[in-house]
Amino acid sequence: MSPRAGLTTDAVVTLAIAIVDEGGPAELTLAKVAERAGVAAPSLYKHVKNLADLKRLIDLRVVREMADALRTAATGRERGTAVGALADAYRDYLQKHPHRTGALTAAPDRADDELSQATHAVAEVVFAVLRPFGFDHAQAVHATRCLRAAVHGFAGLEASGGFGRPEDVDESFEVLKTMLVQGLTNYSEQK
């Protein structure tokens, strides 16, 4: 089944992610992946359709990892605690892998079922966490968008070095979490 038993698609993706993590998405090049794999560049096409496909596979893995991280963080917690844990997990992930922000920002191609499902899985976790707040469906969608936007925005800006000032970023994030929990509570009580 696999002569030389060398590379696999997963291994290529792992090497590619390492390059992204080290130098950012712009540094990703098939030539560099091939070098790390100890292989000539064209050989990669046996495992990956092309560069765009490789990027898609990276996004897919990142989104799935994030979904897992969020699920883990949310289990066994409720309401404000769960929201806070979700936010912390999201931020932690991007702190550890700041160059992966793009994978979580890009909208999945509508025709890409695998990736669409993976991003859907992320939304599912958030939905589940918001359930105890008692939103109706439309409200839950609005609340999910707000939560995701705020946390993703914060973590993304932090990851790209957008917070230049010396003030403690952890404290800023605490303020944000408080705002969100209070905001969600108010939103669920009103109307």
Next chain:
Amino acid sequence: MSPRAGLTTDAVVTLAIAIVDEGGPAELTLAKVAERAGVAAPSLYKHVKNLADLKRLIDLRVVREMADALRTAATGRERGTAVGALADAYRDYLQKHPHRTGALTAAPDRADDELSQATHAVAEVVFAVLRPFGFDHAQAVHATRCLRAAVHGFAGLEASGGFGRPEDVDESFEVLKTMLVQGLTNYSEQK
């Protein structure tokens, strides 16, 4: 002073931004800019140091435009109204130019005075809007980060097509604005 009186640096940047607006940042190439300018590619180097420099000039213009838009939106308004206007203006700008999100996400190089000053100008507007809330300096920094993160996150996700569901995005943004204004108010009253 200018033989042929053809191109200027500003004109090159304008053409480049048009390309970004049409097809996204990945589509930007010196060859395409040259084609639109009616000039051979190497001629561009008389007006721009290199591709990275061109990208920096694009970012600079975008950040300055955003600062202007926010300033305009904030003038003559106060507290909640001003915060809402700021948020709307930020979102409006990225709705009209969805491919410019990157310019507002990237942290300015610390050594780049011009760009640093431009981003500082944006923060100044937000600071000014938050002044009536009576925050101390550290609080103002935290509040600015939260406000920016939430609005930028929302507008950025919307710009990249991240809100797939049919529910009204305007309404989601109204919810977010309400949360922010209430959150800022609470934050200013507590402690």
Next chain:
DNA sequence: ACCAGAAGCTACGAGCAATAGCTTTAAAGC
């Protein structure tokens, strides 16, 4: 032992950024 297919290779073409070095043109000074 053999054979089919997967995994690797070399060679090549096209597109892009960037540099070198030359030519043209327009503005400024006399």
Next chain:
DNA sequence: GCTTTAAAGCTATTGCTCGTAGCTTCTGGT
């Protein structure tokens, strides 16, 4: 009005990248 000078443009070239074509080699199954 002519000359000078420097900016603005050009062609040629290099190096890097993605991607394809086509060949070779190794492996696993029968």
